[in-house]
């Protein structure tokens with residue numbers, strides 16, 4: 001098998017550091033708190049939210065899950081967010097994506113106070129990321145978790161050719177900015193990209209976030225490529241597969257597995273961002 005990048009282990013190491021930071025905060029009388037809003041009954045979202053709550057509990061972070069039926073009005077969600085914005089016990093607010101079609105996701109994300117925007121989706125925080133601003137601001141947790149993973153395996157990204165496939169707000173766009181801020185030469189590919197095979201063949205690092213099972217074959221990438229698979233696709237037989245097919249046994253390439261790669265890093269990084277927001281609030285209280 002291609003060498004696997006152990007996201008589970010890196011996430012566990014990160015959680016040990018987070019637990020120690022939480023202890024220090026609690027000793028100062030500060031208990032970090034996260035509120036997660038879940039709308040509707042999407043089974044995958046329910047699992048992810050439960051996993052977030054469990055991770056928070058284990059680390060000593062207070063968590064509150066607010067559930068709404070799929071038919072809820074935008075106004076009701078906005079009213080809840082306003083309440084959480086004003087609640088000093090809550091450091092971090094997250095609205096689980098995707099939302100039902102009648103809810104404007106951008107409208108909802110924009111209502112979260114930028115200093116409690118644990119997903120880093122608010123335009124204020126997106127702008128800071130794209131400007132590579134100094135000072136603290138929260139960033140999207142999946143790409144940030146990928147940056148933490150990459151640090152373990154590619155400590156210096158300077159001048160590396162990085163290819164990001166998929167331009168979602170959740171992954172592709174912030175990933176492009178983070179890699180750019182780390183001095184990689186970044187290409188953002190999407191459904192209209194014409195020369196994808198050529199871009200894949202020359203990339204040192206490839207991030208695949210398209211949501212299509214086995215979209216990319218490892219044999220299409222360089223012999224020493226590092227490939228990050230963000231896809232989580234459940235096949236009809238129940239099998240969970242990523243966006244990447246590992247058809248290169250014995251190669252020197254590196255690949256994140258699915259499950260056990262990017263997913264655990266997303267949750268651990270969410271906890272990391274939560275305690276950073278609590279630290280920020282304690283400084284500026």
Ligand SMILES: Nc1nc2c(c(=O)[nH]1)N[C@@H](CN(C=O)c1ccc(C(=O)N[C@@H](CCC(=O)O)C(=O)O)cc1)CN2
Nearest residue numbers: 048095096097098119141142259260261263264266267
């Ligand atoms: N508001 C947000 N919504 C969503 C985000 C997000 O970052 N913010 N990301 C995804 C879902 N997600 C977290 O919310 C997430 C997805 C997957 C995993 C994970 O640990 N996956 C496991 C496999 C789990 C399984 O069996 O299904 C793995 O890859 O090992 C964690 C978090 C969309 N929504």
